[in-house]
Amino acid sequence: MSDLNLARRIARYACALSIDDVPEQVNARVQQRFVDSLACILGAYDAGPVRTAVAVASGTPQPSSTVFGTGLRTTPELAAFANGIMVRFLDYNDGYMGREPGHPSDSIPACLAVAEAEGATGSELMAAIVVAYEIQMGLQDAASLNKRGWDHVNYVNVAMAAAAARLMKLDEAQTEQAINIALSAHIAMRQVRSGSLSDWKGCSAANAARNAIFAATLARHGMTGPSPVFEGEMGFFKQVTGAFELDVDGFGSRENGQFAILRSLTKTFPTNGELHTAVWAAIDLRSKIPDIDTIAAIRVETSEFNLRVLADSPEKWRPLTRETADHSLPYNVARALLDGDITIESYTAQRMADPRAIALMSKTTVSEDAALTKLFPKHLANRLTVTLASGEEFSSERISGPGSLETPMTDTDFERKFRRMAAPHIGRVAQGRVLEFVSDLAKQRDFQPLFEAMSREPASDAAREQA
Structure with missing residues (x-):
């Protein structure tokens, strides 16, 4: 020492x-x-x-x-x-x-x-x-x-x-x-x-x-x-x-x-990383449930950390701010069950006030599973069980997902993510200039071309280039 x-x-x-x-x-x-x-x-x-x-x-x-x-x-x-x-x-x-x-x-x-x-x-x-x-x-x-x-x-x-x-x-x-x-x-x-x-x-x-x-x-x-x-x-x-x-x-x-x-890990959803596997589990189950409105109960089993941080207060069952919603296990599960995805639009005021999401959160319980805590932090695992009004149950456990060490995102995945986020602001040509700049980052001696390529274009120009 x-x-x-x-x-x-x-x-x-x-x-x-x-x-x-x-x-x-x-x-x-x-x-x-x-x-x-x-x-x-x-x-x-x-x-x-x-x-x-x-x-x-x-x-x-x-x-x-x-x-x-x-x-x-x-x-x-x-x-x-x-x-x-x-x-x-x-x-x-x-x-x-x-x-x-x-x-x-x-x-x-x-x-x-x-x-x-x-x-x-x-x-x-x-x-x-x-x-x-x-x-x-x-x-x-x-x-x-x-x-x-x-x-x-x-x-x-x-x-x-x-x-x-x-x-x-x-x-x-x-x-x-x-x-x-x-x-x-x-x-x-x-x-x-x-x-x-x-x-x-x-x-x-x-x-x-x-x-x-x-x-x-x-x-x-x-x-x-x-x-x-x-x-x-x-x-x-x-x-x-x-x-x-x-x-x-x-x-x-x-x-x-x-x-x-x-x-380091990367994200496929614009939300807290520890709940990504809960979102994947909800997406898994969504395809098996014929009518989301027939859900009678949702049980989320998770790690001690997730319970303490992502389901720790009443606000997580009725989020009023984007920042609360993207750190809420109940909300993200509800939104993923309803939409089959989590996007930036998942956290608009209208989506957070959605009566169907609020109803699903009211049927949700979150508890620690010691086995999932034991996996943490190597694996950020979650288990989701949905019970229908008929009594039928569906369950999905996800140990990891895209962006993890087991299934890392590829260059193509990052380019797709970049272009999706860039589309409302800069056109395809500017997007290409940004990606080319970063591909040769080690040899760059002037960062102004990057900032210029990232400069927001008039909405009509950007939209025209995407078409």
Whole structure:
């Protein structure tokens, strides 16, 4: 065990990983996650929290970093915040479940904002993304935050501070200070994902990334932070998580080839990742039930985590906000039974107020199954049993589904997802330019062509190109 404190060991890894140490397989995964994030961004162009973030950013014009869909340039912190909300708003970006859940792609828009401001190359951007995934997912494996009432974005603080410091070419000591400042000064509470969820559910990670960039900027100019931030008497271990071990020496390297991004998961539905298998189970059963209105009872058996997080309050049985609905097991099961799919439109006010969905939720119970909890977090399993008024029962158990490690999404799947989300905003030609840019991301030296291709086109022009 090294005698260096944990923040310094993380900083050493962030600074030392060479671009040449990243295998082609990992770079290919970065490109997939990049396309996936761009798909999420396009789908969130009209979101209320995005409009708020853009309005705030417009008050600070600066030629550093670009806000997607606007042409606006602002500080890297404000661009990271606005673009990060776009990635996260739909709950459609990638995820990972260790002892703590999280979305490692939350760092992608922030890395891009810093890379643009610093004049970094595409390969430097990709290496920073790899570093952010490695650190965040390592921390997610190491310790739970949610069980103690803290939000998973506290790990974004650490990962993004290190990635931003790398892109700014800070040394090991400065990077340690960036981590110290980011973590000690910006602890987020789990209340953001409890009860009736607010706009901030989709903004919390973007805010963590924004704070991390600011922390790295302060460290660049000589600011120091509380140390040791993890092990100290009033530090992260004692105040937040409890003591844990993080094997930084085991992080992805040329020698072991075990990069964390290879274990990240992606989404086929714009909703919470832990309930995807419940949606698949509902879709399975829908084809077997002749009349949905004859359902007398719905029983969902799930893991302890899902029961505690996705069926934890009355609001999950009567969601009034999109953020609550996409984190509700009862609602997503009801909607999937009714529609045979979950889409962005599943969370409109009209759909949430649908009397048929409300009726199905009133017939739904959710309970823990110890066997499914035992599978967690390797498998995010759910079992669904539907009883009809006749007494006939139908059951479906799904251990995993598309986007899992067992059945990963392909390049074709990501392109299809991207084009589906892009269609209302940019035409086929622009879509092709975006995909071509990302396919050659490592060789890019100017990110403006990407932002230009992602710029929203007049509705008539985009529609004409799709035809």
